[in-house]
Amino acid sequence: MSQVTVSQLADVLGVDVKRLITQLNEAGIEVSEPDAAVTNEDKIKLLTYLRSSHGKGETDDTTQPKKVTLTRKSVSELKVPTGGAGRTRSRGAAPSRTVNVEVRKRRTYVKRGEIADQDKGDPEREAAAKALEEAKRQREEAERAEREEAERRQKEAEEQARVEAEERKKREAEEEERRKEEDRQRAEAEALKKVEEKVARQAAQKEAERKAAKGKSESGTRYGRDELHIAPKSKRRKPKRKGGARAAKVASSVSGEHGFQKPTAPVKREIEVPETITVGELAKAMAVKAGELIKVLMNMGTMVTINQPLDQDTAILVVEEMGHTAKPAEETDIEQELVAEVEETADEEDLVTRPPVVTVMGHVDHGKTSLLDYIRRAKVASGEQGGITQHIGAYHVETDNGVVTFLDTPGHAAFTSMRARGAQATDIVILVVAADDGVMPQTKEAIQHARAAGVPLIVAVNKMDKPEADPDRVKSELAAEEVVPEDWGGEEIFVPVSAISGDGIDTLLESVLLQSEVLELKANPKRRCRGVVVESSLDKGRGPVATILVQDGTLHRGDMILAGEEYGRVRAMFDETGKAIDEAGPSIPAEVLGLSGVPNAGDDVLAVADEKKAREAAEQRKQSAREGRLAEKQAAKLQNLFDQMGESTGEQQNVNLVIKADVQGSVEALRDSLTRLSNQEVKVNVIASGVGGITESDASLAQASGAIIIGFNVRADASARKIIQEADLDLNYYSVIYDAIDDVKKAISGLLGTETKEEIIGLAEVKDVFRSSKLGAVAGCLVVEGVVKRDNPIRVLRDNVVIFEGELESLRRFKDDAKEVQAGTECGIGVKQYNDVKPGDQIECFERIEVQRTLD
Template sequence: MAKNLKVKIKNTQLAQALQLDKLKKKKAASVKKKVASEPPAPEVKPVKGEEKEKVEEVVSPPEATPAAAPTPAPEKPAEPVRERGRAIIIKKGPPPSKDKPPVAKTPVQRKDRAVAEKSKGTPAPPKTTRRPASFKDFRDVKPQRKSGGPHRGFDSRDRMGLRVGDDDKWRRRRQKGRREGQEDLTIRPSNLTVRLPISVKDLASEMKLKASQLIAKLFLQGIAATINDYLDDETTVQLLGHEFKCEIAIDTSEEERIKITAKTVREEIQETDLELLTFRPPVVTFMGHVDHGKTSLIDAIRKSTLTSGEAGAITQHIGAFKCHSAVGDITILDTPGHEAFSAMRARGASVTDLVVLVIAGDEGIRDQTIEAINQAKEASVPILVAINKSDKPGFNTENIYRELSEQEHLPEARGGTTITVNCSAVSGEGIQNLLEMLSLQSEVLELKANKESRARGSVIESAMHKGLGSMATVLVQNGTLRTGDCLVFDIDWARVKTMHDEQGKSLLEAPPSTPVKVTGISGLPEAGSEFITVASEKEAREISAVRQKEHTHKLHQKGRRGIEGLLEKKAEVEKKILHVMLRADVQGSLEALKQSLEKIHSDKAEVNIVSSEVGQISESDVELAGASGAVIMGFHTKVESHAEGLINQKKVTVKLHDIIYHAIDEVKSLMRDLLDKLPEENETGEAEVKAVFKSSHLGLIAGCQITDGLIKRSHHARLVRDGEVIWKGMFASLKRGKEDVKEVSKGVECGILLQNFSDIKEGDLIQAYEITYLEQEL
């Protein structure tokens, strides 16, 4: 209806315009006729646009009248004639008198006329005339465009109804084409200094480019990046600059500030004046295969009972102790021997001065023993071999010597340099000799440190204490750590609130080679990370914040795949995924469990670790597991009392373990349960069709003879014809005579009715089989 109304309005406007056009032509014709009948008028210049201000006006000479007589009023001027923007103004005066000669006609300008009228005191404003309407005066009834947009006037296309809606789009396309054709006058820098990591968006802004240009260049380099991804590789950033003729320099001032110092602990000690250095106790790490008696040997040295507190009688945490012996103080680190705790053993080897390699004399060198030898070799730490279990009947030192020689550690007893000590943790035999050898080795190494310098050291273990919060076991390697000091760890910071030794005794300061438990940490520092003392808490917070930001960027970049990774992901076969949440008592155990689960490789299933944290299993953990469908694996931890009811409500699976290889086996079992069972057909019997009978109630019945095995009504059936299986299904009925039977054995004739199948012929074979479902292997 609106469309029809619009058409009617347009038609009305066109009719009015045509009528006005006729009137205009009629008036113009009458004016021309009138002018033609009169004497020729003086020449008048045409006036255009801005020249209308200077309009020439022709004035005829006045008639001879007395001076006092009033001037006759001028007649109404004739209508002007318009021709395409030009106007001719004609002023008609009284006819010339025959008695007097004509006066010369001079043009009078409007300005002169205004001055003359003003002098006479008789104002005579010019009378404005209404010009006839034109087609250009009409506007479309549509609402006009808002200011700022392209102006569209009423033209011939509107009069003829030829305007379409795409005109404006076409006009915009032309304007866009003109803009694209214009030369880019942006001035791009030829030299640039940036700080890594930097996002693609920020780098494009610095280089005065579009982000899409950088993304295209990165794609050609095999890097799939988005506008918000960060670039942290110096070579990649400089190559991008080279592509656009811009030399990019990397600003490393911030990295140097947050690094605090580029020197290692040993380099710092070596550069210290000899007068400031004092002797410190040796740090000794006991390493070896699982169940070879490492912790029992430490118990014998410390005269303690550490082994009684370990689940499964195996060490699953790294321990740090200060031992006071007859030959002096010794700091002992006890490492787990299980293969899952490889990272713990590596940390122990990296912070130690001596490695005591414990080998069971009745078993010899095993896998973890070889791994411990290699880790000590990588850390350039001397090895002292303790051949344990000398009280057992199968103790054989010659076998140990031979295996050590194969590992390039020739014993002193065979002319080599490796010290070996025969001992027994049970009887105490050789313990004193072992301590004397450790003291002798430490004197040879000349272990020194500067007590007066700022404290530096390493994190041995970290855990979440229920009353004290984040707690870390640290080993001071240089300087003295005091209560109230501000520390910076990897991405965490701390103001030391309390310090305790392994027996829970409170300490105010910790000199070099002292293991202590520290509280007041902002988070849980990773085991193996270093710490250093800084001047103030403000500095510690700032450095920690910058490191935390960089750590987040690294995690983001680690999860991002390149072009090859995207293609591999597309080509991956769909796997079954087991979602797992890990909770452990300490950071080291959590790390060991996580690494062990990540090592489970399978083409059919994989483990997705939703979250891994230290502490007890809380209500929020149960909520997250219920939402993600994950299984909660707890290692050496418990479920909070108020979270137990929520576990049943959310139907969440929680598995608690104290021994790490039991937890790993549990995860493997859960992964196998996700896989579809494989059906296996076991043939139980076979029958040959001798004849086919029709029954009005049952249909076709096959008269058969059992040629092999046993056929039961509950078995599955298949029909074989000419060596091909043409049907599979179930038995509907088995008959002997007129009686229904449950099973038929070999050599017996029977009637067989197949379920929903009647195409049976003589000579067909009917086979019976059972289906068993087998569990897949990973």
């Protein structure tokens, strides 16, 4: 038995030792010393004593409370308005008073045991509880059944209402349709009745006219077009009679003279019918009223108005129906008529020297903008005539030696785009090259575009104020591009300039004027205006606005002009500074208002005298816009070179090429090999060449020059492919240099024969690469174009350059093998014997087909 001393138990309980001894003695345990032993029985006995002394001991059940009642009270304040009910808000808020609200809650808690004992000891109470529970259950079931029945009846009523509404709508629609049908039938009956009455009246009238004219004259047409001829006036002078007009009228009737002869045989006219003619114009040509012609057309089943155009076939039928002879009008070219009218006003004696039109080109950050800004400040802002604004697209400056017009065409693409539309607006190109940077890629592009346009170059060596400037290096690099300076025995003018200090600017302008004198630029300011649209826009307040560069003649305010597919009268003209002007001479830009629409940049402008012809020409251009664009964009084809040679009459045929390859060595080899193919009949011109993929600039240059594009182990990007497709350019891909040389050689010699062409049928982009122990590297791809087929050869492209050519080892969709995968679908591709595929690469699927070349 476990024992502790009194002092130890006091420490455990945390009480005083003397108090613990007293409590033990009171509990009947005799101890007197702190070291006395206390057993477990003594501890239980002490605990029982302490519990009973604190009211927690075992007591009689009758002495314990059966339930406890708790009362809770809370007090709150409530504001109550004291104003009358008729008080309005406009008079302010009503006064209120505070009322104290006291809430008392009482809750009684009963012992669960008491309730259970009562229930257990009282059978009647238990039976009553069961009966109450059963009644509650039955009531709930009855309520649930009643609720379900109500919901069912409500649904049936809603369904019935919906069906009735649908039937009602259907009946209303049927009634409305029946009413419309009755109205239509009634209207048709009334119209038919009116037509029958009208036809009857016309028949009766014609019969009366026929009877009246019988024995006197015969009616020439079914519509009774008897023409009355005015009798010729007598040369004998009539005697003056008193009584005025009435007396003269009486005298005339007495003498037998009258103003008209008797009806004679109808006059049959020969009507020349054009492709389109309005009802009014056709009636005028037949000398009948427009209402009579409309009546004939209505009888023929055609409802027309007086201004409605008729096609040639319909017009011929109407003319023959009315008793005349019709013949189709000979087709006349409105364009040729307008040009002939303008040429008639030209006179060689009136030719004068016109200012040159200059375009500034070059590489980015070589100082083109700074050069133009300095010319603007030095020659325009100082108060001299002229100006520059960035939005107008062209401006002119006056120097001591003459006027120079600058054409603001940003970038080579705009320059070539205008030239592709047939607008040769530029006379001279200023090539800006930085002395501290030398020849760059865009410098080479500018040279190629200028060469293709056939305009002279003036090289402005800019940034000469920098200490690292090296003009000899610029000359050497340009000489490699076949731009040789004059002091080296070439033809190009080199002018060192500084756009910061202004050194050499005057010399540059003098060189431009000197070059223009060599070109002998002439124009006739007295003829009608001919020009080109530099740029155009649609202004919200002013309507279509076009910047026109006058190339020949003079444009006056009020002139009727034809600009591309648009026409109109010049309502207002403004110069570069925004000042209103009345006229613009040769090589002078002007901002014009009054056109019917917004023309395209590069459209030709022609001043005409007849608004009708301008409208007809504009309509004709709109109708043949597609054919015209295709004719302008038609490029040379390898298959058509032999035909072109056959059509030439002893003249040497030019074949223009644009060559792009993966490395510079291939470029030089192709350029040299293809150039050596030239002979007496055909000359091969490589107008552009370079390293890298085929860009939009290359495609635009080929479009403007009618060139064939040759890609050696490179591909065209998306923008270039769009231009090539729209312009129907000839694009040829090669991976063997001898194939390219042989194709051009066979085309030139006419021995085309059968050729094997490669057609790209699909392109997939690698999104990620997965490693497989069985297949190696598997490329997770998305097919972006066409279709990828498992049995076709493929090429792997990186940055549009071919890095591998082979075939597919596997093509899967998810876990299944696939024969082909369409565009917009993901797939897994395994390249046979090649595991270096990386994300971002492109897999090109192609097929080789044999084509029989023809000389049709």
